[in-house]
Amino acid sequence: MTERLVVIGGDAAGMSCASQARRRRGPEDLSIVVFEATEWISYSACGEPYFVSGEVTDVTSLLARTPEQFEQMAIDVRLHHLVTEIDIESKTVTVDTPNGQLIEPYDQLMYSTGAQATAPDVPGVDLEGVFELHTLNDAVALKAAVNTGTRAVVVGAGYLGLEVAEALTLRGVPTTIIASRSYVMNRSLDPDVGATVTEAIRGYGIPVVESTRLESITGIDGKAVGIETTNGYLKADLVVLGTGVHPRSDMAEAAGIKLGPTGAVEVDDHQRTNVSGVWAAGDCAESHHRLTDQPTNPQLGTVANKQGRVAGMNIGGEDASFPGVLLTSITKVMDTEVARTGLMESEAQSVGIGYVTGKAAGTTTSGYMANAERIEIKVMAEKGTGRLLGAQIVGGPGSGKRIDVLATAIWTGMTGHDFAMSDLSYAPPFSTVWDIVMIAARRAADAATV
């Protein structure tokens, strides 16, 4: 008898799941239908700032695959189909479609609804000129509005906020960033590293208004003209809300699917929820942090792809596990690259892991080379053992992707001393003879094991 897999949400997690399940089970064994609320599937939300900036000209470039490609794999993709309710008893979902409501049965259900932007609860968020940047349609709308913008404010100084600020600046719109703390990226970086990034951003002529919260957006004739903050008034006819996202888990919770402490759907390492036959993956689901042993809700495209893949492999009959996360991430503002992996100091403190840190500042290449760029690395190691726990990098071109080397070292439990004696590549156009990642790791381990 043919089983039926229903996938709710056609982005990275959902489509990875569908593809992997299909590779392992033919259409006569498993029928697959994807209900996607919008007209877009498999799109790169991470690419949206580069569409706004103009570097990416065609919005469809951000689509990894088309519905037609999935149809060829016998995956039935239904756009403009919004699932509104799950009934785990009858194993059905209720779907709002352009042609009315449907009740659709499932044997296996993939819950991959993603996340949605969290608008601040202040007056004025519905004014014209106020934007989020989460869906592809958000990106199209913001890009269209940029042409008319004369002064922008980005509320929020996380990854998205900084990337949007860069995009608007590149489009020639004077842009100010509102940061809730005294430094940017406070959920990803320690205060000292965040301060370095903040100064770099200011160096590009992008003001960062620090330790400030949005109180309201003011408008005239329904159009935004400025914002009131805890630190005064700023003129702005473009206001972008980069105030975070939250998992779309309400429908799961209403159906009796258990959420975890992060508010996202709780899953085991096979992406199973507490309800038999119901799987979850991606931004709406939790992940296991390998270092804290705590659930986390990373909101990363890499994680969505991997979790979706694992769920699809398991639905396909394999025994696949998602191994957890280090929250490795990267971004850039102009030519300053920023990356992190593993624990921040505050995270280590909150779970009671004893740590020390080591820092190194140097160059991405041999210092005498024309392309040498400044790079600063902070590494955290476990007190007593020297085991690597985290790293943060700020620097010029060539800096950021070095985080992957440290992420791999942390993933495998290396000490800073072992890592510093490992065999990394060197040539003058690429690094100093001791790559700076090794120097920082050794310093952290030295301090950890005195």
Add this chain to the structure above:
Amino acid sequence: MTERLVVIGGDAAGMSCASQARRRRGPEDLSIVVFEATEWISYSACGEPYFVSGEVTDVTSLLARTPEQFEQMAIDVRLHHLVTEIDIESKTVTVDTPNGQLIEPYDQLMYSTGAQATAPDVPGVDLEGVFELHTLNDAVALKAAVNTGTRAVVVGAGYLGLEVAEALTLRGVPTTIIASRSYVMNRSLDPDVGATVTEAIRGYGIPVVESTRLESITGIDGKAVGIETTNGYLKADLVVLGTGVHPRSDMAEAAGIKLGPTGAVEVDDHQRTNVSGVWAAGDCAESHHRLTDQPTNPQLGTVANKQGRVAGMNIGGEDASFPGVLLTSITKVMDTEVARTGLMESEAQSVGIGYVTGKAAGTTTSGYMANAERIEIKVMAEKGTGRLLGAQIVGGPGSGKRIDVLATAIWTGMTGHDFAMSDLSYAPPFSTVWDIVMIAARRAADAATV
């Protein structure tokens, strides 16, 4: 009683050793003297091609530290002091100095004589216009000659040969590379990857004459005018011999210090030779290959620095080990980056390790970004287990340093499957959502474990 450390050779291994020993033992406990045959210490041989190209203008930029800096650490650096003989019975060395011969006693002896260029045994190598590129003085001489060169040939297509060919081309001298095999870098790359690099080099207008050996250098009035090869005659008034180097181990062997099968000095993991109190490190010493379990003589600045450090730590009273090598290395020709780590196919075959390979071709960044560059990765995994054994990368800017991630994964014994599910960074300006290193590793592991 004060011990005396004599260091033979003041480059990376020797000076690292001296520094590390000094940090741990004061001058009253350990006197340190370095005998260096030339006028240069601590120089970056790897930087020489970039001095020849003109990217580095001042040769002293290639010096990591000066004799004065070592003097301040109470390390006595004697330039133009050539050690000619070691007597392990009397614990003395014979030194030719500008003021005559000395007999100098030692308690601890660091043998760090490095390597020397291997000139091919053909007529004409002493003609004017024929150069090696090993010492800093070689670099100065070659750079001076470039101004008068109208046509160059580089004999040898290893790292140095390619880097010199790039340098000469950038200086406007039409340059041809003579490769002994049908592809370049045959000691570092598999034939298929080497062929890709060869085509890239030709694409820059640098001819590669393949499967060809030098037979003689012809001259008129003592000056080179061309070369005879197994494939015919080529005009050239600049001939650079990039035909490899060999460890300077003769003096050690003559003294009764044991050499290994590579012809370099045999050492244990503490950098001890077979003679008590005599240490060796760097290009003149062997290393242990972590995957083949065989001795190797890598001729890499990274290894020299690490081995010298280990020797110095041990002389300083610690218990430090050199953990071996994966032969990780990197270079570039114009904007093509090339890197490798771990085993080539021929190496795996020679030690009887069963393997499969996986390849991936893609882009360094998300494909829709303006800075996307082509990148190709080949990964080798152990048959049956999927354990990662080697990787080779060719691609545009941003490709090469990815080798470090794979080197770390190989170093720690990861399988391709584990690595493919690890937590690497992603943002559109930096990679695809599955970094291409993960895709290649997964393909290799899939093939290894079917």
